[in-house]
Amino acid sequence: MSLCTPLLTNVTAENCDALFACSLLIASFTFASRTLNSGFTPMGLVEVIEVFTLVRGTASIVEKARSWIEQGDMRLLLKFTRCAQQIPKSKNSHEVHTQLEALIGDYEDIETYSFQSAAQAIVLDSIKHLLDVFDSCIASENQSTILAWPAIVDSEFLDLLSQKEDGSLVALAYYGAVLHVMTKAWWMEGWGKFLVILAADCLDEHAQSAIAWPLGVIKNDERSS
Structure with a gap:
């Protein structure tokens, strides 16, 4: 995070894929590492807001660089594709x-x-x-x-x-x-x-x-x- 955060104010065609991938990994890891079964110190409201802020960071990168990301190797992650596990619908x-x-x-x-x-x-x-x-x-x-x-x-x-x-x-x-x-x-x-x-x-x-x-x-x- 210390490496990518300064770059968020200067998202370019060259770094957008790396920033997008990094932000997705950080957000996903934060969710995964803070599950109720993880043994971490229980989270409070402040920590939840911090996690939500990470998710918003990913969205901010997409907002700034969608046209570039759509042309690169990360483009499939922008698409709503069918999940392997069926969502309960009834x-x-x-x-x-x-x-x-x-x-x-x-x-x-x-x-x-x-x-x-x-x-x-x-x-x-x-x-x-x-x-x-x-x-x-x-x-x-x-x-x-x-x-x-x-x-x-x-x-x-x-x-x-x-x-x-x-x-x-x-x-x-x-x-x-x-x-x-x-x-x-x-x-x-x-x-x-x-x-x-x-x-x-x-x-x-x-x-x-x-x-x-x-x-x-x-x-x-x-x-x-």
């Missing part, structure tokens, strides 16, 4: 879509929540982005598509997370539930459950009612296991 995908749409509906009803309007708008956009990314995940049959969410949300959403704002924690819990249901990659093992539990720990007992579905996803999976 009950799970329908339930996730329904729950995300319901949450969006709740946030669009301004009388339902007491968040400040600016914060509510940021949270609402983040949930809409999550639904869009989820739908793309299903359409492309590519589990990795769901990992794009931290790169798509507004940077102000991460600021809300750092402040432990209730709405941002609710969105984080829903993202965790979607990861838990949809992603089976070995290097993401435990992340969905971890994010749901982390969000729940940061919310008071009353606010936890807003993440009943993510908590239920985790509990149901534990019972079936």
Whole structure:
């Protein structure tokens, strides 16, 4: 990271492939090394935001150099290809879509929540982005598509997370539930459950009612296991 970070302000046709590959490896390794089974010190919200920032770094490189990357050896990594492992499409995908749409509906009803309007708008956009990314995940049959969410949300959403704002924690819990249901990659093992539990720990007992579905996803999976 110490070698590639200074180059992020000077992405060129010559270095973009190397930077893109390096950023993907760093982000993937960070996810893999911080799974619940890894034995690392448990992560907190600050560390999660740092991991999300790494994902955003990869997206930033693509944004600056997409035309060059599309012409190079890394171009296949930009395409949504069919995954070898089939994504569950019936009950799970329908339930996730329904729950995300319901949450969006709740946030669009301004009388339902007491968040400040600016914060509510940021949270609402983040949930809409999550639904869009989820739908793309299903359409492309590519589990990795769901990992794009931290790169798509507004940077102000991460600021809300750092402040432990209730709405941002609710969105984080829903993202965790979607990861838990949809992603089976070995290097993401435990992340969905971890994010749901982390969000729940940061919310008071009353606010936890807003993440009943993510908590239920985790509990149901534990019972079936």
